Amino acid sequence: MQSGAWPRLLADVGGTNARFALETGRFVFEEIEVLRCADYPSLRAAAQAYLGVVSARMPGLPAVRHAAIAIATAVDGDVVAMTNHHWSFSIEAFRRELNLLTLEVVNDFTALAMSLPHLAPHQRVQVGGGSPRSGAPIGLVGPGTGLGVSGLVHTREGWTALASEGGHVSFAPNSDLEIELLHAMRREWPHASAERLLSGAGLEFIHRIVSGGRTRSAPDITRRALEGGCDDCLLTVDTFCAMLGSVAGNVALTLGATGGVYVGGGIVPRIAALLERSAFRARFEAKGRLSAWLARIPTYWIAEPYPAFFGVSAVLSHTTTERPGH
Template sequence: MNDAAFACPRLLADVGGTNARFAVETAPLQFEAVAVLACADYPSLGAAIQAYLGSVAARCSTPIRHAAIAIANPVDGDQVAMTNHHWSFSIAGLRDALGLATLAVVNDFTALAMALPQLGPAQRVQVGGGAAQAGRPIGLVGPGTGLGVSGLVPAGGAWIPLASEGGHASFAPGDVFEDAVVSQLRARFGHVSAERLLSGPGIELIHECLSGKALGAADITRRALDGDCPDCVRSIDVFCGALGSVAGNLALTLGATGGVFIGGGIVPRLGALFERSPFRARFEDKGRLSPYVARIPTWLIIEPYPAFFGASAILTGQLAEQH
């Protein structure tokens, strides 16, 4: 890696609908001063970045001139308007306002996809069987505030990340209960996407359809983990089963024999509930193609800040192109 392509220190950000995570990269894949800011506490992304930079200014002897932002939103052109939060901005305008020479802004799951080849055994855990085929496409799906979907396609000795909005593809029910859930949600919302079920709000909708009661996703998860609420346990099982079905669909669509990764903020919190859930069985339940899918491994990402790895790789690539 040449010095021009790395150009430290660098600002990295992972911006979701609820929280924005920041770090300063001081050496290749060395992330320092990690901070998590609540998006609701700031009027704009620029204000959040300025607050973070102010908090770390004393620790940076060299001015930060290059940055990469992974954001939970489509990125197409200069203008970005978040769908899960009220922030909107011009990439060029934000770059100039922050006094940066380079600002790369990409979809958060594009960045997360670029992180996958860099994650080691301590940063991921395999769920179920299967073995990855080297140099083959890799899939990525992750529920959080919304549902992110992406993947990696090999190209020579490099990887090409897919900028996808697959979370908004139509959800296909896998059993009678999911038929009933989709029917109820269609009456309320019209189109029923995978994200409608596979997200924090989706857990709440599943629980409401199952029990008739409104309860927050955090409470549903907590009570399911405690084991004191059968409806909450069942809601998480339905959520995990639906996630397995969607992940299996992605494996088939991409031919992802390099494996499928599960990211996002929800699943790592489920612990043993996820391990014993219907996830893997539903992943493999693909009729005549079940033997094909059964050979594909699934991994849960347990690295707390994986998007930083991908944002760093994307920024390095952009800087290399400039030089």
């Protein structure tokens, strides 16, 4: 990449917060700021506010000419409209308004997937055994507001993220309690998907069933489970982790993900201590005749707080290196 490509503007935009950073060298992220989406009328306004603050802090900062945005919505064509916030914009108009040569906009889970080959050992925590095969497919699951599923395959052009709606696969129970959860879901929805359970709302649903109808919020459930003072909350989180292991194992089988399977999303970092001593890894491997094969595949949870910056940086690097004049 030409030295004139630095600094670059990176953003990770969710329904509540927009995270911004300046990339001043390969994977060197500075001036990270988290802005509340509700405080700005548009993504452009938030980006301009961020750049204004950074310019004041860093006199003589070269003009930003390249940018990449990860956003929590589908990206298909020029117009991007968020599903969980009112922001919408034209990619081309945004590029012109910020006087950018290059602007890449990708789905946030695509960015998370693209980050995986670039995470250092201290940015991930292995759960269980196994060793990754170099260049082999990599799997990704991410419980949060929903359940994201993706993967990476290596081609002659580098890593490519797979677009997927794998979180909506049909839920497959593996215990009497999970069969009870399946019946409860079918009473409420026409399709009992994995996402209905492996998400923030899913934690609340599981707790409602195991507690006999009591309602708690997902943060309250995880807090009480970690503190150890609520048996129903601990059972809820243990059940969640076990089912997540089964889904991660399914992703590994489907993709042949011998490069490893990663768990991202907003929930797991909060319950990592419980995940690591749960049935997650046992259920990942519990695939009958394929159990020995799965035992060789490592599983990790992502400990890096801003992994999407690595992903959008990788996407942007691929784009800008294809444009020799930039």
